Amino acid sequence: MKRLYVLALITLGFTGTLQAQQVVSWDLLAVPYSTSPDGLYSPQFPSWLDGFKNQEVILQGYLVPVDVQTKQYALSRYAFSSCFFCGNAPPNTVVELVFKDQPDNLITDQFVVVKGILVFNEKDPYRLFFIIQQAEFHG
Secondary structure, eight states, rough: OOOHHHHHHHHHHHHHHHHHEEEEEEETTTOOOOOTTSSOEEEOGGGGGGGTTTTTEEEEEEEEETTTTEEEEEEESGGGGGGGOOOOOOOGGGEEEEEEOOSSSOOOOOOEEEEEEEEEEOTTTSSSSSEEEEEEOOO
Protein backbone atom coordinates (compact mmCIF):
# COMPACT_ATOMS: atom_id res chain seq x y z
CA MET A 1 0.00 0.00 0.00
CA LYS A 2 2.83 2.35 0.87
CA ARG A 3 4.48 1.69 -2.52
CA LEU A 4 1.23 2.44 -4.32
CA TYR A 5 0.91 5.75 -2.47
CA VAL A 6 4.50 6.77 -3.33
CA LEU A 7 4.02 5.73 -6.97
CA ALA A 8 0.82 7.81 -7.18
CA LEU A 9 2.59 10.87 -5.76
CA ILE A 10 5.48 10.51 -8.19
CA THR A 11 3.10 10.10 -11.13
CA LEU A 12 1.05 13.14 -10.13
CA GLY A 13 4.17 15.23 -9.65
CA PHE A 14 5.57 14.19 -13.03
CA THR A 15 2.28 14.88 -14.83
CA GLY A 16 1.99 18.29 -13.17
CA THR A 17 5.49 19.19 -14.30
CA LEU A 18 4.74 18.32 -17.93
CA GLN A 19 1.57 20.40 -18.06
CA ALA A 20 2.78 23.45 -16.12
CA GLN A 21 3.13 26.74 -17.93
CA GLN A 22 6.17 28.85 -17.31
CA VAL A 23 5.60 32.38 -16.09
CA VAL A 24 7.96 34.68 -17.98
CA SER A 25 9.11 38.06 -16.73
CA TRP A 26 9.97 41.00 -18.95
CA ASP A 27 13.48 41.02 -17.49
CA LEU A 28 13.98 37.54 -18.95
CA LEU A 29 12.98 38.79 -22.41
CA ALA A 30 15.37 41.77 -22.30
CA VAL A 31 17.70 40.15 -24.83
CA PRO A 32 20.59 42.07 -26.38
CA TYR A 33 20.17 43.25 -29.96
CA SER A 34 22.01 45.12 -32.66
CA THR A 35 20.78 47.75 -35.10
CA SER A 36 21.68 47.70 -38.78
CA PRO A 37 22.61 50.90 -40.66
CA ASP A 38 19.11 50.96 -42.17
CA GLY A 39 17.51 50.89 -38.70
CA LEU A 40 16.46 47.23 -38.52
CA TYR A 41 16.90 45.34 -35.25
CA SER A 42 18.51 41.94 -34.87
CA PRO A 43 18.01 40.07 -31.56
CA GLN A 44 20.65 37.87 -30.00
CA PHE A 45 19.02 35.09 -28.04
CA PRO A 46 21.25 33.81 -25.20
CA SER A 47 21.44 30.02 -24.83
CA TRP A 48 19.96 30.19 -21.32
CA LEU A 49 16.64 31.16 -22.97
CA ASP A 50 16.48 27.87 -24.91
CA GLY A 51 14.30 26.27 -22.22
CA PHE A 52 11.51 28.73 -23.06
CA LYS A 53 11.66 28.33 -26.83
CA ASN A 54 8.42 26.90 -28.28
CA GLN A 55 7.07 26.36 -24.76
CA GLU A 56 3.76 27.45 -23.31
CA VAL A 57 4.32 30.57 -21.24
CA ILE A 58 2.35 33.16 -19.31
CA LEU A 59 3.19 36.85 -19.66
CA GLN A 60 1.45 39.97 -18.42
CA GLY A 61 1.47 43.42 -19.94
CA TYR A 62 -0.46 46.09 -21.80
CA LEU A 63 -2.33 45.57 -25.07
CA VAL A 64 -0.99 47.78 -27.83
CA PRO A 65 -2.53 47.94 -31.32
CA VAL A 66 -0.14 47.34 -34.19
CA ASP A 67 -2.84 47.43 -36.89
CA VAL A 68 -6.44 47.65 -35.67
CA GLN A 69 -7.97 46.95 -39.10
CA THR A 70 -6.13 43.64 -39.45
CA LYS A 71 -6.52 42.97 -35.71
CA GLN A 72 -2.78 42.78 -35.03
CA TYR A 73 -1.81 43.45 -31.43
CA ALA A 74 1.28 43.34 -29.29
CA LEU A 75 1.79 42.92 -25.59
CA SER A 76 3.99 45.62 -24.09
CA ARG A 77 5.89 45.86 -20.86
CA TYR A 78 4.83 49.52 -20.75
CA ALA A 79 1.62 51.40 -21.47
CA PHE A 80 1.21 52.80 -25.00
CA SER A 81 2.55 56.28 -24.19
CA SER A 82 5.86 54.76 -23.05
CA CYS A 83 6.12 51.68 -25.25
CA PHE A 84 8.49 50.81 -28.08
CA PHE A 85 6.16 52.10 -30.80
CA CYS A 86 6.29 55.63 -29.35
CA GLY A 87 10.08 55.56 -29.31
CA ASN A 88 10.49 55.53 -25.54
CA ALA A 89 11.39 51.88 -24.96
CA PRO A 90 13.66 49.29 -26.59
CA PRO A 91 12.29 46.66 -29.01
CA ASN A 92 12.73 43.87 -26.45
CA THR A 93 9.81 45.27 -24.41
CA VAL A 94 7.07 44.19 -26.83
CA VAL A 95 5.86 40.76 -27.89
CA GLU A 96 3.76 40.01 -30.97
CA LEU A 97 0.44 38.28 -30.25
CA VAL A 98 -1.05 35.73 -32.64
CA PHE A 99 -4.39 34.83 -31.07
CA LYS A 100 -5.77 31.30 -31.06
CA ASP A 101 -9.27 32.76 -31.48
CA GLN A 102 -9.39 36.45 -32.35
CA PRO A 103 -11.05 38.27 -29.43
CA ASP A 104 -13.39 41.19 -30.00
CA ASN A 105 -13.28 44.64 -28.44
CA LEU A 106 -9.65 44.82 -27.40
CA ILE A 107 -8.81 47.98 -25.49
CA THR A 108 -5.51 49.82 -25.90
CA ASP A 109 -3.52 49.86 -22.65
CA GLN A 110 -5.70 47.18 -21.08
CA PHE A 111 -3.53 45.26 -18.61
CA VAL A 112 -3.87 41.55 -19.39
CA VAL A 113 -2.31 38.17 -18.70
CA VAL A 114 -1.70 36.11 -21.84
CA LYS A 115 -0.90 32.44 -22.27
CA GLY A 116 0.54 30.88 -25.43
CA ILE A 117 3.53 29.34 -27.18
CA LEU A 118 6.67 31.51 -27.08
CA VAL A 119 8.44 31.64 -30.45
CA PHE A 120 11.79 33.32 -31.06
CA ASN A 121 11.89 35.38 -34.25
CA GLU A 122 15.43 34.82 -35.44
CA LYS A 123 15.02 35.73 -39.12
CA ASP A 124 12.33 38.31 -39.96
CA PRO A 125 13.51 41.87 -39.16
CA TYR A 126 9.99 43.19 -39.81
CA ARG A 127 8.45 41.27 -36.92
CA LEU A 128 9.04 41.54 -33.18
CA PHE A 129 11.75 39.53 -31.41
CA PHE A 130 9.24 37.31 -29.61
CA ILE A 131 5.89 36.00 -30.82
CA ILE A 132 3.27 34.36 -28.64
CA GLN A 133 1.34 32.00 -30.88
CA GLN A 134 -2.01 30.47 -29.94
CA ALA A 135 -2.35 33.39 -27.54
CA GLU A 136 -5.36 33.56 -25.26
CA PHE A 137 -6.21 35.55 -22.17
CA HIS A 138 -5.35 33.77 -18.96
CA GLY A 139 -6.99 34.14 -15.58
